[in-house]
Amino acid sequence: MTGRRVALLSGALVLLVVVAVVGVGIGAHHVPVVEVVRALLDHNGSPDHVVVRDVRAPRALLAVGAGAALAVAGVLIQVLMRNPLAEPGVLGVTAGAGFAITAGSALGLAASPAGELGAAVAGAVIATLLVYSVGRRSPLRLVLTGVALTAVLSGLSLGLRLLLPDVFDRYRFWSVGSLAGREQAPNTVPLLVIAVAVACALLLARQLDAVELGETVAQTLGVNVHRVRLAALVLITVLSGAATAIAGPILFVGLMVPHLARRFAGSSVPWLTAFAAVLGPVLLLVADIGSRVLLPTGEVPVAIVTAFLGGPVLIWAVRRHGAVAAA
Amino acid sequence: MRTIRLAAAAAAAALTLTACGSSGAEPPAAESAPETRVFKADNGEIKIPGAPKRVVATGYAVPALLEADAPLVGISTWKRGIPLMTDEDRKSYEELPKIAGEAAAETNYEAIAQAEPDLIVIGVPKPVLADIDVKRLEAIAPVVAIGPSVPSAWRELSRNQADAAGALKRFDAVRDEYKAKAAEVAKKYADVLPKLELGHVGAYGEVAKGNFQREFNGSWGTNVAQDAGANYYGKVKVKGGGAKDVSEYPSIEELTAAFAEADAISYSVGPDGKPSAGVQYVLDSPLWKELPAVKAGKAFPLRYTEAATYQSAMKALASVDEAFAPLLKK
The missing domain is CATH 3.40.50.1980 (Nitrogenase molybdenum iron protein domain)
Incomplete structure (x- = not known):
């Protein structure tokens, strides 16, 4: 069983590399394959090389970071809530980031890419702290608090946007989850944070495996359930907050990748986390390539592609969950 | 009621x-x-x-x-x-x-x-x-x-x-004043501007789509400069009606192809001189910095490009005059 998983994970890693290279090779401006490779290995500063190295490569890196972050956050929240339909947004992270962008724009604090990034991270963290402080006693309370806070923050954001057209404009650009046009933003720190958080999630996965068996069983196995839950919650916030900050809200990745990963990983949380960390980037890179080639008139934001893919997957997940529940 | x-x-x-x-x-x-x-x-x-x-x-x-x-x-x-x-x-x-x-x-x-x-x-x-x-x-x-x-x-x-x-009386008076000023500026730049192939970056590029707005003759950012003798070469690939007959939204990857032939490039900025997010995205691009016109120091900000009346066009004209002034230096 483990050998099969290792083989599958290795295959997924190879697929990730292939998709990333294809992603770097495709774009509005035609760059010959040889030049794509040269641009990565022997950069000479020509316009073709600049396109590959300074526009496409950072974009592919963003897709890898955001995809891994959202997918792993999705695994953590589904395990934590013991609900296969949970996704990072239910904790109010996305709404918190969106409200912070709106309020920050209104106050002139989110006028630059760096300001936007900072506001999104701060909003995500504050929203999660609020949700946790109110709903920490049970997963159900957490979800309900998250939903309630999302509704309140969305309403406040909408009110501000309607009152202030300039804020509406800035939010409009941010709210379309996209990997395009973000390559110039200061993304190094969020990407490093994501890398560390994914590593931490892999370390925490074994204990979450026990928590998924139930609180009593987990305690019997010597796992401090409250501490594990708190750690998972922190990781979900950091991962989805950082992903939302660098790419805007991208729905469904956190929902659908855990379901895809489950087909290869079975019920093992460590394997599920590992597969999600690879398949999330694959999915987002494929969606990003699709966003560039689907329409002859120009790009569509990647969030629209993932939403287009996510709808059918959600229906599939609901039907599958229903079938399992009925059995 | x-x-x-x-x-x-x-x-x-x-x-x-x-x-x-x-x-x-x-x-x-x-x-x-x-x-x-x-x-x-x-x-x-x-x-x-x-x-x-x-x-x-x-x-x-x-x-x-x-x-x-x-x-x-x-x-x-x-x-x-x-x-x-x-x-x-x-x-x-x-x-x-x-x-x-x-x-x-x-x-x-x-x-x-x-x-x-x-x-x-x-x-x-x-x-x-x-x-x-x-x-x-x-x-x-x-x-x-x-x-x-x-x-x-x-x-x-x-x-x-x-x-x-x-209300034509007052209107025509302002129009005539504008025309006279435009003729003055055109005369001032007669030896320079008509000889240049110009490109223009408009204010409405969409960063979330990774594109920029390129404006040709007859667009918001270019039409007043044209009255001063400027010529923005090229035309849209596909006419989209209205403003899209004279401007288009290529990917940032096509920035070099769009402006490689330009002798000089102008770009829209707000009345306060600050570029919009769409323009700033272009100005910060490494591809922009490699354009021949930019390297030659011939990139010029134009204010009041949204002028849609003769009175406001006089402000735009003054901005054109101010922006292109370095071209007069031998």
């Missing part, structure tokens, strides 16, 4: 029109103006007062009629035009009752009825006209829709609006 008011306004408007149409029933509106006349607008041939006394304006008609000193009694908000207004026009803008918001869908029919206009001038593009209940407005006063087509057509558009509102 609203229905009653509108019905009353409609009756009042009908009475006014009847009065205008009948000779001798009322004193003539102006000595030389006919009582009514037929005006050709986007919504057909409309019978309007020869010399309107109470005009409501929306959209692009707001700055045009403010400048022309038309007898306005209500206007839509037009925030984008505020920085381009003269102090006097801005004061009038702030004092006049607002009968609609920035979007056509925000039209307040009751407020228009309360303003008791004898003419309503709608300055929105034809497709946006669908957001307005024109029949409801026609129950209040004659409605002429005079909306923009290609950006450079603001000259004819604003004159038509001023004509409908019976």
Whole structure:
């Protein structure tokens, strides 16, 4: 069983590399394959090389970071809530980031890419702290608090946007989850944070495996359930907050990748986390390539592609969950 | 309540029109103006007062009629035009009752009825006209829709609006002043500008789509500079109607291909000199820094590129003069 998983994970890693290279090779401006490779290995500063190295490569890196972050956050929240339909947004992270962008724009604090990034991270963290402080006693309370806070923050954001057209404009650009046009933003720190958080999630996965068996069983196995839950919650916030900050809200990745990963990983949380960390980037890179080639008139934001893919997957997940529940 | 008011306004408007149409029933509106006349607008041939006394304006008609000193009694908000207004026009803008918001869908029919206009001038593009209940407005006063087509057509558009509102005298005076200044600037740059192949980066690129706006001759960012003798080479790959006949939105990856041949490049900035997010995205791109024109120090910011009246175009013209001044240095 483990050998099969290792083989599958290795295959997924190879697929990730292939998709990333294809992603770097495709774009509005035609760059010959040889030049794509040269641009990565022997950069000479020509316009073709600049396109590959300074526009496409950072974009592919963003897709890898955001995809891994959202997918792993999705695994953590589904395990934590013991609900296969949970996704990072239910904790109010996305709404918190969106409200912070709106309020920050209104106050002139989110006028630059760096300001936007900072506001999104701060909003995500504050929203999660609020949700946790109110709903920490049970997963159900957490979800309900998250939903309630999302509704309140969305309403406040909408009110501000309607009152202030300039804020509406800035939010409009941010709210379309996209990997395009973000390559110039200061993304190094969020990407490093994501890398560390994914590593931490892999370390925490074994204990979450026990928590998924139930609180009593987990305690019997010597796992401090409250501490594990708190750690998972922190990781979900950091991962989805950082992903939302660098790419805007991208729905469904956190929902659908855990379901895809489950087909290869079975019920093992460590394997599920590992597969999600690879398949999330694959999915987002494929969606990003699709966003560039689907329409002859120009790009569509990647969030629209993932939403287009996510709808059918959600229906599939609901039907599958229903079938399992009925059995 | 609203229905009653509108019905009353409609009756009042009908009475006014009847009065205008009948000779001798009322004193003539102006000595030389006919009582009514037929005006050709986007919504057909409309019978309007020869010399309107109470005009409501929306959209692009707001700055045009403010400048022309038309007898306005209500206007839509037009925030984008505020920085381009003269102090006097801005004061009038702030004092006049607002009968609609920035979007056509925000039209307040009751407020228009309360303003008791004898003419309503709608300055929105034809497709946006669908957001307005024109029949409801026609129950209040004659409605002429005079909306923009290609950006450079603001000259004819604003004159038509001023004509409908019976305010051509002041309008033509400002127009002539602009033309004289444009001729002066064109003369100043006669040895330089016409020889250059220019490119322009517009303000409306969409960062979330990773693109930029390239404007050609006849667009918002270029048409006033053209009056000074500038020539923006090339044309759109596919005409999209209206502004998209003279501007397009290529991917940032195509920045080099778009401007590699340009001798000089201009780009839109706000009235405060700050570029929009779409322009800043281009200015920060490593591809921009490698463009021959940029390397040669021939990238120039243009302010007031959204000018759509002669008064505001004079500000745009001054900005063109200021921006291109380095080209005169030998």
